[in-house]
Amino acid sequence: MVMNCNQYGQALILHNIRKDLTARSVPPPGSCEVMHATYEDYFVEHWTRKNCEAYVLTDCPLIEVHSLPRYAIRTQTAPVGSIIPQGACRWTHFLEGVYRAFLFxxxxxxxxxxxxxxxxxxxxxxxxxxxxxxxxxxxxxxxxxxxxxxxxxxxxxxxxxxxxxxxxxxxxxxxxxxxxxxxxxxxxxxxxxxxxxxxxxxxxxxxxxxxxxxxxxxxxxxxxxxxxxxxxxxxxxxxxxxxxx
Missing domain, CATH: 1.10.1520 (Ribonuclease iii, N-terminal Endonuclease Domain; Chain A)
Structure with a gap:
């Protein structure tokens, strides 16, 4: 289980480690970050708050994560995926199945x-x-x-x-x-x-x-x-x- 230091309160599940990408890589066509020159620019724009600067590391790989639902709802759609810097995350060894059991x-x-x-x-x-x-x-x-x-x-x-x-x-x-x-x-x-x-x-x-x-x-x-x-x-x-x- 992963938590982005720039977005507290949202539980994420690790899907893949992209060792071929860093925050300074150029987003591929069709991605939601394509309007920015680098992933770093995208992260800084979306995570910077009024009294808090975005915490973005550029010397670590990016990871693909999926958001975990707060509630166990049958009609829930597929989890939303995103890509974030590995170094900007906190980790805990918590299996997804155990997490979903707690929802009940x-x-x-x-x-x-x-x-x-x-x-x-x-x-x-x-x-x-x-x-x-x-x-x-x-x-x-x-x-x-x-x-x-x-x-x-x-x-x-x-x-x-x-x-x-x-x-x-x-x-x-x-x-x-x-x-x-x-x-x-x-x-x-x-x-x-x-x-x-x-x-x-x-x-x-x-x-x-x-x-x-x-x-x-x-x-x-x-x-x-x-x-x-x-x-x-x-x-x-x-x-x-x-x-x-």
């Missing part, structure tokens, strides 16, 4: 957190054996724009099992219990923000940390989540698995 860690962390939250809600609230995926959907606020519509199904189930006056009281009573298991986080599977600070003891952090915050949700959002939980129960076990006492 946020997705795995999100899944583990959601399943744990669903299991705790089911156990502590005495909910019926609703499928994990459905319970995760039902306890995610509609404001996250996750495109889940279990509350519509739950509203129909509610009309079948009880009257409107009773259902509102029952929903509100259960909503106050389920509120602490709800999440208002967007379903971003590309970034995971809960990291142990460098230098801290990981085991101590795991034993003493409590990743929860106090939030106040609108009454309508609580009702939507309760209706969504009814819909999840219906999809799991039919009308007999409703959770209204």
């Amino acid at each position: 860690l946020p997705r795995l962390c999100r899944r583990a957190t959601d399943v744990y939250r669903a299991c705790e809600a089911r156990f502590q609230l005495g909910l019926p054996p609703i499928a994990d995926d459905l319970l995760i959907e039902s306890t995610t606020l509609p404001t996250t724009n996750a495109n889940w519509n279990l509350e519509t199904l739950g509203d129909s189930v509610l009309k079948l099992i009880t009257t409107s006056s009773m259902s509102n009281r029952a929903l509100l009573a259960r909503a106050t219990e389920i509120e602490r298991f709800l999440t208002s986080e967007g379903q971003n599977v590309h970034v995971w923000q809960y990291m142990v600070p460098e230098g801290e003891d990981v085991l101590s952090h795991m034993l003493n940390s409590y990743h929860a915050v106090q939030r106040s949700f609108p009454r309508r959002s609580l009702q939507d989540c309760m209706e969504a939980t009814l819909g999840a129960a219906f999809l799991t076990g039919g009308i007999e698995l409703n959770i209204i006492p």
Whole structure:
């Protein structure tokens, strides 16, 4: 893995070492650098900033690199290639396959957190054996724009099992219990923000940390989540698995 000292924050993968080229070589026809007399002129023009001069070495070969994606996206196009001076780069022996494996860690962390939250809600609230995926959907606020519509199904189930006056009281009573298991986080599977600070003891952090915050949700959002939980129960076990006492 390579990082250009003139462009921090962009991970690159080494593709080829061009020992036949240096920064003072003339760009070939058809290349993006062809409008400049030498590669050096191109690098200086594109990497010079207001308070920072471009760092370009002329006594080392050029290397061909491909940019690595920040996220694992299926629809991503082929990696963008470029050519830069070898001496202007920092190196680390990090295989591309290992790097790509790390891109899936946020997705795995999100899944583990959601399943744990669903299991705790089911156990502590005495909910019926609703499928994990459905319970995760039902306890995610509609404001996250996750495109889940279990509350519509739950509203129909509610009309079948009880009257409107009773259902509102029952929903509100259960909503106050389920509120602490709800999440208002967007379903971003590309970034995971809960990291142990460098230098801290990981085991101590795991034993003493409590990743929860106090939030106040609108009454309508609580009702939507309760209706969504009814819909999840219906999809799991039919009308007999409703959770209204």
